[in-house]
């Protein structure tokens with residue numbers, strides 16, 4: 001895989017914990033929650049989608065190599081945020097509430113809450 005080095009990228013409008021709908025690729029049409037966002041690479045990792053087999057070598061004698069399924073990152077432009085209020089796939093706008101920058105649904109104007117990162 002080629003990783004392009006680009007200058008500054010816009011902050012992704014998709015955040016960890018969001019529910020998103022996949023628009024392209026083999027998991028097109030499915031929804032999943034966001035496990036992580038890689039802003040510098042413009043990639044996103046979804047829960048249970050874009051699964052790939054990783055081949056794991058045996059580490060100890062007697063142990064067998066395995067194929068393990070892991071979620072691979074996909075391009076952030078392949079997904080669309082699903083609004084928790086109107087349940088539609090939507091673009092995300094911003095609104096300021098005092099000093100707070102809030103994300104809003106472009107369809108119904110509801111605020112899309114950003115879930116606290118829980119590690």
Ligand SMILES: [Zn+2]
Pocket residue numbers: 083084085086087088090105106107108109110
């Ligand atoms: Zn909405």
